[in-house]
Amino acid sequence: MENEMEKEENIKERIIRKSWNLFSQKGFEKTTLNDIIMSAGISKGTFYYYFRSKDTLLNTLSVIFDEEYRNVEEQMPADLDSFEKLMYLNYRIHTYIGENFDYRLIANQYAAQLTKEDASNLLDKNRFYFSILNRIIDEGQKNGELRDDLTVTEMVKLYGICERALVTDWCMNNGEYSLGEYSKKMMPLLFGQCRKK
């Protein structure tokens, strides 16, 4: 049973990952269902077992991002303080986004969130993203590395606001510069007041 669930999870995640690769390479419109099932090595039936349509896949960006957050956490250097951990996380994820996603895809997802045209799950409070941020910030407040006159929730929200601002700006500049390098410079400026002096 354990194995069955694990296998299911793997197939679903593989479909998601392969699809986003295709969306970035060929564009969302030009990616066909056939491209997706070929690339994931599955049947049409298997695809429809997990997803209603190609459009449904647009709501899975958070799955992809969270997978990367888990990777990055494993690779996190041990000697960083809490503030540095947050900056490292941001730098790695924004580098990942900048290098692997067409800015138009990201822009469309963010715009859809704003106008509530879809039920994007980037804001789902159960995301790994929120759990890792909560953990690092809570730790940082307890050991005196982050200011503690804001609640953990407020600081997580502020961190999210900063990231969203940087990604949005990158999109509005047509992805012309490196999202990772720009964030490396700007994120400590935007979030720096949260570090305890």
Added chain:
Amino acid sequence: MENEMEKEENIKERIIRKSWNLFSQKGFEKTTLNDIIMSAGISKGTFYYYFRSKDTLLNTLSVIFDEEYRNVEEQMPADLDSFEKLMYLNYRIHTYIGENFDYRLIANQYAAQLTKEDASNLLDKNRFYFSILNRIIDEGQKNGELRDDLTVTEMVKLYGICERALVTDWCMNNGEYSLGEYSKKMMPLLFGQCRKK
């Protein structure tokens, strides 16, 4: 001739101002062209002299905002330093937006910018918004109140990123809290690193 131009400007601005009042009160869809010409006290012909359609008016948000920036500048207390001036400006404008605009209208404009569905002029470099920010930041760097290891342009951009982040977040929370009061708390956190220590 001077008077003619002034008069034209006034009519155009009145149409814009009255229209946005109506959009916020009744919603954009439910506002008719008739509502607009009645409210502005003009004929249909006069409306079409200035605007192609009701839709065209959506691109005039920057005109409204800049009008308010001019008002706020006139009311700016004389004893503020450059950083405080920037915070005052932000607080006043965000209070104005929060109190006068339906969050859905703002969300749609910001989303449209992201997906380039329209040529919104909020980012037009000739806006009064950019000129007043440039002026205050340049002054602040020269008299040592703001850090000078970023260019004026970089700092104006950062200020814009922060404001956009706060407005976006307010929209995503369905305008549930006061944009002005939230910004009063958050803007000094987000932009605080630009103050010279």
